[in-house]
Amino acid sequence: MSLVALPSAIAEASTTGQLGTGAATLAQATADPAGVALFAALALPFLGALVTPLVYRALGERTAWFAALVAFASFGLVASQFGTTGSVSIEWIPTLGVSLSLYLDGLSLLISLLASGVGVLVFVYSAGYMHGEPGQARYYGTLLAFMGSMLGVALAADLIALFVFWELTSITSFGLIGHYRESESSLYAARKSMLITVSGGLFMLVGFVLLAFVSGDALGSTTFTLIGTPDSMIANADAMRTALESAGLFVPVLVLVAIGAAAKSAQVPLHVWLPNAMEAPTPVSAFLHSATMVKAGVYLIGRMRPLLVGDEWMLLLGTLGLVTMTVTALLAVGASDIKELLAYSTASHLGLITAGFGFANQLGAETGAFHILNHALFKATLFLVAGIIAHEAGTRAISELGGLRHDLPITGIITAIAALGMAGVPPFNGFYSKELLFESAYEVAHELGGLAWLFPAVAVFGSVFTFLYSIRFLWLFMGEKPAGLGEVHRPSLALLAPPVVLAGLAMIVGIDPQLAVDTIVQSAFGSAVAGEAHTMSIHLPTELTPAVAMSAITILSGIALSPFYDRLRDGVRRLTHGPLSADWYYDKAVYGLERASGLALPRIQTGQFRTYAAWMLGVTSLLALAGYLAAGISVPAFSDLSITAPVVIVLLVAIVGAAAVTRAPSHIAGVLTLSVLGFMVALFYVLSSAPDLALTQLVVETLVLVIFLLVLDRLPAFYGDADRGKVARDAVLAGGVGLTVTISVLVATAGSPDAIARFFVERAPVPAEHGSILADFGGGSNIVNVILVDFRAFDTMGEISVVAMAALGVLTLVAMRGRGESS
Amino acid sequence: MSVITRTVTRVVFPLILLTALALLFQGHNLPGGGFIAGVLTVAAFALVYIVNGLDYLQEDLLGRTGDDVEGGPAIVADFLNVFAGGLAIAAGGGVVAILLGQPFLSQAVLFVHDLPIFHELELASAFVFDLGVYLVVIGGLLTILTVVGDE
Numbered sequence: 013m014s015l016v017a018l019p020s021a022i023a024e025a026s027t028t029g030q031l032g033t034g035a036a037t038l039a040q041a042t043a044d045p046a047g048v049a050l051f052a053a054l055a056l057p058f059l060g061a062l063v064t065p066l067v068y069r070a071l072g073e074r075t076a077w078f079a080a081l082v083a084f085a086s087f088g089l090v091a092s093q094f095g096t097t098g099s100v101s102i103e104w105i106p107t108l109g110v111s112l113s114l115y116l117d118g119l120s121l122l123i124s125l126l127a128s129g130v131g132v133l134v135f136v137y138s139a140g141y142m143h144g145e146p147g148q149a150r151y152y153g154t155l156l157a158f159m160g161s162m163l164g165v166a167l168a169a170d171l172i173a174l175f176v177f178w179e180l181t182s183i184t185s186f187g188l189i190g191h192y193r194e195s196e197s198s199l200y201a202a203r204k205s206m207l208i209t210v211s212g213g214l215f216m217l218v219g220f221v222l223l224a225f226v227s228g229d230a231l232g233s234t235t236f237t238l239i240g241t242p243d244s245m246i247a248n249a250d251a252m253r254t255a256l257e258s259a260g261l262f263v264p265v266l267v268l269v270a271i272g273a274a275a276k277s278a279q280v281p282l283h284v285w286l287p288n289a290m291e292a293p294t295p296v297s298a299f300l301h302s303a304t305m306v307k308a309g310v311y312l313i314g315r316m317r318p319l320l321v322g323d324e325w326m327l328l329l330g331t332l333g334l335v336t337m338t339v340t341a342l343l344a345v346g347a348s349d350i351k352e353l354l355a356y357s358t359a360s361h362l363g364l365i366t367a368g369f370g371f372a373n374q375l376g377a378e379t380g381a382f383h384i385l386n387h388a389l390f391k392a393t394l395f396l397v398a399g400i401i402a403h404e405a406g407t408r409a410i411s412e413l414g415g416l417r418h419d420l421p422i423t424g425i426i427t428a429i430a431a432l433g434m435a436g437v438p439p440f441n442g443f444y445s446k447e448l449l450f451e452s453a454y455e456v457a458h459e460l461g462g463l464a465w466l467f468p469a470v471a472v473f474g475s476v477f478t479f480l481y482s483i484r485f486l487w488l489f490m491g492e493k494p495a496g497l498g499e500v501h502r503p504s505l506a507l508l509a510p511p512v513v514l515a516g517l518a519m520i521v522g523i524d525p526q527l528a529v530d531t532i533v534q535s536a537f538g539s540a541v542a543g544e545a546h547t548m549s550i551h552l553p554t555e556l557t558p559a560v561a562m563s564a565i566t567i568l569s570g571i572a573l574s575p576f577y578d579r580l581r582d583g584v585r586r587l588t589h590g591p592l593s594a595d596w597y598y599d600k601a602v603y604g605l606e607r608a609s610g611l612a613l614p615r616i617q618t619g620q621f622r623t624y625a626a627w628m629l630g631v632t633s634l635l636a637l638a639g640y641l642a643a644g645i646s647v648p649a650f651s652d653l654s655i656t657a658p659v660v661i662v663l664l665v666a667i668v669g670a671a672a673v674t675r676a677p678s679h680i681a682g683v684l685t686l687s688v689l690g691f692m693v694a695l696f697y698v699l700s701s702a703p704d705l706a707l708t709q710l711v712v713e714t715l716v717l718v719i720f721l722l723v724l725d726r727l728p729a730f731y732g733d734a735d736r737g738k739v740a741r742d743a744v745l746a747g748g749v750g751l752t753v754t755i756s757v758l759v760a761t762a763g764s765p766d767a768i769a770r771f772f773v774e775r776a777p778v779p780a781e782h783g784s785i786l787a788d789f790g791g792g793s794n795i796v797n798v799i800l801v802d803f804r805a806f807d808t809m810g811e812i813s814v815v816a817m818a819a820l821g822v823l824t825l826v827a828m829r830g831r832g833e834s835s
Numbered sequence: 836m837s838v839i840t841r842t843v844t845r846v847v848f849p850l851i852l853l854t855a856l857a858l859l860f861q862g863h864n865l866p867g868g869g870f871i872a873g874v875l876t877v878a879a880f881a882l883v884y885i886v887n888g889l890d891y892l893q894e895d896l897l898g899r900t901g902d903d904v905e906g907g908p909a910i911v912a913d914f915l916n917v918f919a920g921g922l923a924i925a926a927g928g929g930v931v932a933i934l935l936g937q938p939f940l941s942q943a944v945l946f947v948h949d950l951p952i953f954h955e956l957e958l959a960s961a962f963v964f965d966l967g968v969y970l971v972v973i974g975g976l977l978t979i980l981t982v983v984g985d986e
Contacts, residue, residue: 796868797863
């Protein structure tokens with residue numbers, strides 16, 4: 013493709029457009045954020061989640077207000093750090109250099125404020141919406157923990173913390189989406205979102221590990237710190253890029269991180285979990301789809317942008333974003349349920365943000381940063397409106413709704429503000445960010461020519477459908493009330509106030525976009541740009557530019573197509589049956605895996621000890637051997653081998669004993685010949701001057717013999733005949749295990765860690781001169797024992813815990829057998 | 836079991852226990868230690884168990900009466916206490932090190948001079964840990980032995 017030929021010099025070239033002008037750099041805020049405020053903002057929701065069950069016992073349904081208060085405190089704490097940039101950290105395990113670091117800049121401030129601010133409104137709304145619903149303590153606790161995880165994603169300064177909080181949002185959203193535990197579809201939705209987002213996160217983790225691996229070459233020492241310190245990855249983006257490219261890892265890292273972000277942000281083809289996620293209670297949907305969860309993915313893209321932006325970045329994310337934007341906008345047109353429509357539109361707008369961040373010019377970053385804010389404002393409003401409609405009209409089916417303006421006048425006005433913003437109609441908030449997208453797509457096409465003209469074309473094409481479904485949603489309030497629709501109640505204040513606040517904010521952004529830009533978008537945009545960011549200047553267009561023309565085409569085509577909305581909808585629905593339907597590949601994969609594991613089970617888990625032993629030993633040996641092969645470890649040559657006559661005799665007897673075990677006609681003979689082997693090994697230890705080992709071996713061998721004798725009469729008297737195939741298979745397995753153990757021993761002893769051995773030899777005994785208290789030395793002449801109880805006492809602690817656990821395990825298993833819990 | 840085995844067991848049993856204790860005490864400076872001593876002690880009990888039966892071990896030797904616990908004979912409850920106590924001693928000794936400002940499980944040695952007979956005695960804090968190991972091994976293995984043997 014010709015796109016790849018983009019000269020990287022222009023990748024981040026400052027561009028002069030109608031909406032974004034000037035190259036003057038905004039003076040960067042240099043004050044450091046207060047660590048206490050950030051850590052408290054992050055910890056509060058989790059602490060709140062912990063005490064929620066207790067609070068619920070005292071307050072009942074008013075727990076919503078408690079949760080809103082916690083969210084508001086977090087919001088206030090984050091907001092108090094407005095204008096600061098920098099990282100704060102607390103030491104966690106100082107000896108290992110592990111610490112929890114948080115970083116605050118424009119982008120993380122924007123996401124944190126959205127998460128906690130919309131969180132406050134969602135809790136207030138829940139107070140009205142969840143009235144009389146089951147499991148409220150669980151609901152508020154999980155929602156608070158979810159909000160905390162999202163704050164963690166936004167504030168984390170290193171990759172490990174980011175990953176942990178990332179997966180925490182997946183886990184907590186699993187609980188939220190599956191809130192209605194009795195409903196099969198709700199559980200299906202929860203499992204689906206969990207599977208897709210968590211597995212996406214694992215891809216991302218591999219990408220993170222590769223980044224950390226490369227950072228060793230680029231920065232001198234391996235680090236997981238992404239941002240915030242002078243030796244972090246983003247502070248040295250150029251060095252990181254060079255190292256990534258020379259290691260051939262640039263594209264793999266980009267793809268892995270993009271998979272993680274795409275799974276979270278519901279990009280095609282991983283968007284399938286998002287429509288099902290509407291099974292959650294509506295406040296949760298509003299929260300997941302606007303300010304959190306899906307925003308984590310685009311946040312990651314924005315955060316990684318200074319590090320990875322370039323030709324490949326644009327090709328991958330620009331395409332991904334625009335395809336998602338168009339496909340899911342079409343699917344939204346085909347929706348039959350208002351929440352389904354909004355869910356697909358969420359995916360579509362996330363596509364827009366991804367595409368914006370994807371374009372390798374500054375306008376693209378402006379698009380992403382600005383649309384994160386705009387989308388959160390109008391989408392949260394619309395979901396809350398959908399909740400009001402479902403709550404007060406009793407249905408969510410689009411075909412059954414209409415003329416709601418008569419019964420819900422205030423809701424109608426806020427819907428108009430939000431829906432027109434979503435449609436991208438001036439002067440509502442979504443218009444400005446969509447203009448930026450058009451402008452940046454046009455810019456890219458203009459620079460590259462050729463196939464790159466598809467970018468603006470697809471952007472306009474997708475936006476037409478965005479316009480169509482936005483107007484369709486607004487039309488729920490227009491026209492005549494259908495006969496089937498019963499009485500529609502007025503919503504309570506708790507239900508109405510949150511969307512009014514959000515729509516008010518959206519309106520302010522629409523009327524005075526520059527205010528929003530100066531307040532927060534400019535600094536968020538700056539975080540997503542490599543190098544100096546120019547000053548954003550956003551206002552209504554006053555002259556005809558390509559972007560204005562594109563907006564005009566979008567709106568006019570939308571108006572022209574709207575009479576054919578029903579036909580379009582039916583067409584989309586016909587197309588999305590069978591293999592083209594969203595769930596097809598997901599269902600096939602999941603149920604296919606389930607069937608495959610059902611088939612494998614009878615072969616692996618037969619309930620017979622020998623089968624388990626064969627699988628365990630075989631697989632362990634294979635993995636170990638494969639590991640040696642992959643690491644290119646060769647069997648070391650052994651020298652200094654002194655074999656004396658006694659050793660030869662002892663080992664010969666041991667071999668005879670081992671061979672005799674396989675030929676033993678009965679259990680008694682088998683056990684006794686096995687003991688011969690064991691005692692010979694003990695003798696070998698004696699000859700090798702290892703009295704401790706010999707003693708242990710002798711005593712253990714005796715005890716094993718005794719235990720064998722105890723259980724002997726419980727076993728069948730005769731082994732039975734095994735056919736040749738089985739014998740051959742067992743022989744191969746035994747040989748393989750023997751080979752693995754031999755190689756392992758040779759490899760392990762070849763390392764001969766002299767330094768460690770010398771340390772023990774020097775430190776174990778009592779030194780020649782000493783005081784009456786000796787702490788630095790072991791103070792014992794039995795070096796084995798001193799290692800066990802002093803130098804490596806922690807290991808021994810673990811081992812005796814294992815002995816205790818084994819005893820408890822045997823006791824529990826035997827006790828349980830009487831209860832018929834195992835078949 | 837024959838009279839000979841029973842008589843021999845009677846004589847050997849205390850000797851094994853004594854050997855085990857010797858191994859435990861000398862472990863710091865000579866071959867031995869908590870683990871070996873523990874396994875040897877268990878072997879002594881196992882011998883009594885096989886020769887004289889569980890009831891003899893439980894009632895005559897260890898003086899335990901009472902109902903069976905879930906999953907095994909009554910004596911198992913005592914064995915559980917033994918290894919729980921052992922774990923507590925081992926971990927507790929480690930915690931003492933923390934209280935003294937040292938890392939968990941740090942050990943030290945104290946030399947006591949001018950004693951009668953011994954003249955100089957070396958007291959190792961590691962012995963406390965070794966005692967814990969000894970008790971855990973005895974309790975854990977005897978639990979397994981009794982429960983499995985009872986089946």
